[in-house]
Amino acid sequence: MSRIGWIRLAVLAALVALLETLVRTGIIPYKTMLPPSEMLTALVRLLAAGTATRDIVQTLTCVGAALVSSVVAGFGLGVAIHRFPRVRRALEPFFATYYAVPFFIFYPVLIAIFDLSLLPIILMGFAFAVIAMCIATINGLDRVPRVLGKVARMHRMREFETALRMKLPAAAPHLFTGLKLCVAYSFIGVIASEFILAPSGLGHAIAYAYNDFDNRTMYALMLFVMIVVVTLNMLLHGWEQRLLKRWHGR
């Protein structure tokens, strides 16, 4: 690991240690915050007891469904819109506004239409993520150098081959940005929806534990969500670095 990486690790460890001492010495009251070590033991116990397994499986299923559908649809939409400059120019102001409006407010409408099932939750995750992928795809295709198209023609590549071996690697950095945003937004969309109104799922379980003054479960589940999201991001980052190295030789 690089020097900066070590410093970062040390800073994080110091922050955790600080929190631990602040709670243990009672400067932060116990009923507000658990010491990080107890959060971890609570999480291990919770996972071993299996009481949260159903909620975890449900949330991860919803996030997975939202993620896959938004990446596929966003990419397809981006490619399609990129082909028609006129459509694209008409849609641009809507894209620029999309993430500025608090459209969680329409979650209740979805519940009213589809009832309190998993579908509105997945749809919220999908809706939150899909436009990010679409915008990233358009940006990526914009950055494909013209010369690559000419090279492809010189090599008499078919259209499919050009797309796969020329355009995809050239657009990859932006596609990865889109993918990472999709991961973050699917999680946010799904968990926030579960939090506001849902019969089950991690977001609901956290809200339920809060209402029940069950801090141990609450902090354990929060820790779980954080670990999953950060691990997923790190895996994606590693995969991105490896692929970019292979494609761009850097």
Next chain:
Amino acid sequence: MSDAAKRSFDILLVLVALFAGWQALYHVAGETALTSPAQTLAYVGELLTTKGDMFARHAWETGRAFLMALGLSYAIGLAIGVALGAHRLSGAVAEPILVALYSLPKVTLYPVILLVFGLGLSAKVAFGAIHGVVPVAVFAMNAIRNIKPAYLKTAKTMRLGPFQVVSTVIFPAALPEIVTGLRVGFSLTLLGVIIGEMFASKQGLGFMVINAINLADVETMMAVAFLLFVAAAIANGILLWIDHWLHKRV
């Protein structure tokens, strides 16, 4: 038709299509799920006139919380961003941590905020602020980091004092990027405040919506959501215009 007129026409076409889609959804999903565009607009009129007092009270509550949260996220975000931008090593250490914080579903942390701040205004403000701080900080940090070294060298050659360097070189050079961050922070802070109100509040527009859904009051839900949507879109449009103008000027 001129190019600009054609584009405006296309944008109008998209808007019409959106409203048509809404109307179609209304016919499919029925009265219990949502109101039609015409009904919603009529009820918006009612909210702003005969029910103006009640609406103004909730809107004021949200507006007040939002302004406080915005002030906090701008002040803290800029302070962090400027500090990390000025000190290269701290910036390199902190950036991945900030990005990880950005991708966390912050709703999961809402109970912690509630435990620390209690129910009420301060919790909403804090929740809005934690949404806005990170993007403001990240954009400010990059803005300062990416100032061309030649500018700073020129300032040195001209023997500018530290105050002059900041006011005549660093500030104007970093401003466009910083404003982009402020724009993103604006939207996210609003989102945070509204979600905060939806989950634990007895006042504000977010509460109005969640309360309306609990009472199966589709009219209020749709009208308030619509108003919030329009207000956020207009605010974003203005900020976007300033943003473009600043970027073009440099």
